[in-house]
Amino acid sequence: MRRRDIAGALLAALSARVVPAQAFDLGALQGPLGQVLGGAQPGAPGAASAPGTPDSAALAGLSDAEVGRGLKAALSRGADIAVRELGRENGFYGNAKWRIPLPPALDRAASLMRVAGLGAQADALELAINRAAESAVPQARTLLVDAVRTMSLADAKGILTGGDEAATDYFRRKTAAPLTQRFLPIVARATDRVGLARSYDRFAGQAAQFGLLQQDQSSIEQYVTAQALARLYQAIGEQERAIRADPLGTGSKLLGKVFGAALGR
Numbered sequence: 071m072r073r074r075d076i077a078g079a080l081l082a083a084l085s086a087r088v089v090p091a092q093a094f095d096l097g098a099l100q101g102p103l104g105q106v107l108g109g110a111q112p113g114a115p116g117a118a119s120a121p122g123t124p125d126s127a128a129l130a131g132l133s134d135a136e137v138g139r140g141l142k143a144a145l146s147r148g149a150d151i152a153v154r155e156l157g158r159e160n161g162f163y164g165n166a167k168w169r170i171p172l173p174p175a176l177d178r179a180a181s182l183m184r185v186a187g188l189g190a191q192a193d194a195l196e197l198a199i200n201r202a203a204e205s206a207v208p209q210a211r212t213l214l215v216d217a218v219r220t221m222s223l224a225d226a227k228g229i230l231t232g233g234d235e236a237a238t239d240y241f242r243r244k245t246a247a248p249l250t251q252r253f254l255p256i257v258a259r260a261t262d263r264v265g266l267a268r269s270y271d272r273f274a275g276q277a278a279q280f281g282l283l284q285q286d287q288s289s290i291e292q293y294v295t296a297q298a299l300a301r302l303y304q305a306i307g308e309q310e311r312a313i314r315a316d317p318l319g320t321g322s323k324l325l326g327k328v329f330g331a332a333l334g335r
Contacts, residue, residue: 141229142226149210153207156203157204157206170203170294170298172196173270175270191264191265194264198263199293202291203257203297217240237307237310241303250296254292257294257295261294
């Protein structure tokens with residue numbers, strides 16, 4: 071079957087069974103994920119550090135143990151707050167910032183579905199995918215804690231003096247694959263009860279084979295898992311940025327010392 075015919079079949083099938091999501095700005099959620107920790111390299115020897123730039127003398131004065139404890143404390147704090155914020159009822163659905171919209175293919179058929187009077191099915195699916203994400207996120211806690219616990223000194227120093235996404239990249243590198251495997255069955259159980267999800271899976275999987283949909287949209291569980299993980303890492307990144315902006319505000323002298331040195335404060 072030609073690509074155009076597949077696309078037409080997909081939209082026709084969906085329009086007969088489903089309805090659209092609310093308008094949602096995905097671009098706003100796909101901005102910098104985890105603008106965190108570190109940044110510029112230490113200044114030249116003997117040069118005074120400008121405000122907001124690493125203090126090379128202070129960095130040199132930090133012991134390896136202080137760097138390790140400080141980074142582990144920061145990452146643990148950020149991950150714990152993010153999991154608690156998202157992994158509860160309405161953590162996704164009740165917050166427009168984190169709510170997961172219906173897949174784009176369903177949004178494109180929105181007007182047809184509403185005209186067909188199938189809004190209730192679409193609303194049920196949108197609620198189900200967000201509830202599925204809320205149920206899955208607490209599963210991330212153990213893996214995130216393990217990633218922090220096993221962080222090497224080289225990892226810690228790389229995050230402290232690395233780029234804006236160093237901490238988020240570390241978490242993603244260590245946890246994205248195993249979290250995907252943990253999330254998928256949880257999401258599948260939560261969405262399988264909604265008939266619209268099964269209809270989407272049947273046609274979207276075929277469309278993905280022809281390149282009409284991205285692979286991470288080829289099933290509801292793949293789509294929700296990818297969206298939930300993206301938001302989880304973004305939430306962790308926001309917590310890390312807050313620590314970087316005001317390490318003393320955490321109430322931890324260790325975080326103030328370690329991040330103060332990294333930020334030239």
